[in-house]
Amino acid sequence: MAEDPRWKWTVFSGLTRREQQVLVFLILIIGAGLAYEQYKGGWRREPLVFHQAGPNEDAAGAPAVAQPSASGAxxxxxxxxxxxxxxxxxxxxxxxxxxxxxxxxxxxxxxxxxxxxxxxxxxxxxxxxxxxxxxxxxxxxxxxxxxxxxxxxxxxxxxxxxxxxxxxxxEPTRPAPPDHLPMVNINTATVEDLCTLHGVGPVLAQRIVEYRRQHGPFRAPAEIQRVRGIGRTVFLDNQARLTVGRAGR
Structure with a gap:
């Protein structure tokens, strides 16, 4: 026997108009809540985000291990x-x-x-x-x-x-005898000659020449230590080769 739909209206007919409005409002509220929960839990999907590997990561997102360059190896x-x-x-x-x-x-x-x-x-x-x-x-x-x-x-x-x-x-080092290396007259030597001294390069050699021009000839080999950048170590390493010649007398 088919269900008679008229009974539904019988339920509403027993209610006042105000009660019918309240019942319909509650049904709508419940339906809206169920729809929202369904939307929140099942219908809404997070968008897919494709991760692009950075310069220090591999394709899986893990930090990439630095490999030595071929030229460095x-x-x-x-x-x-x-x-x-x-x-x-x-x-x-x-x-x-x-x-x-x-x-x-x-x-x-x-x-x-x-x-x-x-x-x-x-x-x-x-x-x-x-x-x-x-x-x-x-x-x-x-x-x-x-x-x-x-x-x-x-x-x-x-x-x-x-x-x-x-x-x-x-063994403790000693200055080489003069007969092994040529003597250097620090009052007349050129930049090239001064560069043959141990520990003296082009920069220090040029400073020696400039010191000579400004202060006159050296009176003793030890006075070479007055040049900026030449200390006691450089002097002792070259002491056996240094001379001032007649210009220093």
Whole structure:
């Protein structure tokens, strides 16, 4: 038996008009609430956002691992191979080759190259300690990888243990006799002549010449220490080669 829809109206007919309005209002409120909950929980979908990997991330969004550049790897391999093939010449090695030495790195390697350009070639391996940032410990670490230099220096003392030579502390250095290197008259020497002095490069040599012009000739070799940048160490290293000639008398 089909349901008679008239019973629905019978329910409403038993209510006053005011009660019917209240009932309809409540039904609308309940329906609106259900619709809102449905919209909030199921109908509304978050928009899809495609993440674009940044320069420091991979496709999955994880931080990318930095890979060494091919050129940097090649330079490191070249420097390491140069050490394996033989001892490095401290006066000819490039910054990349010096960087491969233990305890040096790129900053100190560039400092060594700049020191060479300013003060001229190293006369002794021990002179590397004059470079800023390089001390006795670093010297002992790099000494086995460097060629001995022909300068006024005695070879380092060695002792043998179990048939192997071990490098010890270097012997105290003494100025070279005048017959090994030419004398330099600091009152008449040119910039080129002064650059042959140990620890004196083009900059310091030019300062010596300018000091001569402003203050007159040196009266004694020790007065070269009055030139800015030339201290007691440079003077003692070259004392046996310095002369003032007749101009200083």
């Amino acid at each position: 090649e330079r490191s391999d070249s420097a390491a191979k140069a050490i394996e093939d033989g001892l490095l010449d401290l006066n000819r090695a490039s910054a990349e080759q010096l960087e491969a030495l233990p305890g040096i790195g790129p900053v100190r390697a560039e400092a060594i190259v700049r020191y060479r350009q300013t003060h001229g070639p190293f006369r002794r391996v021990e002179d590397i300690t004059r470079v800023s940032g390089i001390g006795p410990k670093t010297l002992e670490a790099v000494r086995p990888y460097l060629q001995p230099l022909d300068g006024p220096s005695s070879p380092p003392a060695t002792e043998r243990r179990n048939g192997q030579a071990r490098i010890g502390a270097p």
